[in-house]
Amino acid sequence: MSDFVYIVDDDPILRDILRSALLHHQNLHVQCFISGDAFLRDCEDRDPGVLLLDVQMPGSSGIDVLRHLSSEPKRFETIVLTATGNIAMAVEAMKYGARDFLEKPFEVDQLHRRIDQAFEALCTDRAANQSKRKAMALIASLSVREREVLSRIADGQANKVTAHELGVSIRTIETHRAAIMNKLAVTTISEAVLVAARAGMLRSSDVAETTDESVYRSGTNHG
Template sequence: MTHTLQDDSPAVYLIDDDASLRESLEDLMHSVGLSVRSFASVQEFLDTEIGSEPACMVLDVRLPGQSGMDFLRRMDQSPRRMPVVLITGHGDIPMSVSAMKLGAVDFLTKPFRDQDLLDAIHEAIEKDRALRAEQSDADAVRALLAALTEGERAVMDLVVRGMLNKQIAAELCISEITVKVRRGRVMRKMGVRTLADLVRAAGRIQD
């Protein structure tokens, strides 16, 4: 069952092989305004086109085929990476520690309180919003970088490393005047006014 809201509304991707639990959790999430798409296995999820809205995944640990923990380890290869809340009926402390190390937002043992799950989901969705904003900023910086000439990019790379104009000139075998000219063009094209702003912009594509 899938409840669809407006395009930019948060979504939860629920993967659990227990049909009755899926239906119960769908009703719970829908009651607080969340769009829900549910799957009985990881493969079902992988075979489905995923939306671009802010989202998180509620993932059962024990599943037919690929387990929830195995999928969490391979999340970088999924069609749409997103924060994960793990749920299980057979959890223990070592498993929960492993899940958190793999990046899970929370690890809940069944039966869990509805509010605990909802709190974890909202935390995961906010984390996804933040990650998406960071990615958007990084994409914007890459677009600006693409407008730089090879010479301007070379100067920029050395500027953000803290090198002085004289040092950059020696490193690139160009005149100090040329460095100043290219540096000024870099600042204009990158839309920044200070060295600190330029360093922050460069950092967005290195994190």
């Protein structure tokens, strides 16, 4: 399967140089665009990949393209192409999600290294997104009450406190805990909490403070 590189630059000579330098590198599939507007047209149908993006172009600038992409789920790792010394523009681009920047002119080996690093980052992002989607699907299988119980478990709340606040018996809370572990396909409560964290159900600080299995095992902390 080819990895996609999208070259967006209004300079036809530079587009050809970049395309020639990349065509036979790591089985890349290279597509060129003469403007930011041309790239954004039907952008949602493009495969994820690495974007080589000129900053200063007629119509939509590189910054405009990045602003547009920042409003969508991330599918591209962007390397901004800038004129020598235009660091301020590169920094502005990185504020809108660009991964890296290259000053023109640059060496082919340097370009290849940056492209390879961008694809490594893209693979990491894909894996994280897949993990999040899987976790979200698992959390969606829980009932509203089970999600409420899981949230309280993540806070380190004892079974008897949860039972009291929800107006049910401790046995009912234990039944919910067992159902949560079964539906999430985990064997420990700490694993259940991590699934919730991956799904975005918890703050990262909650997870850092509450993934000690000894806290959950008996459900008797905090009173």
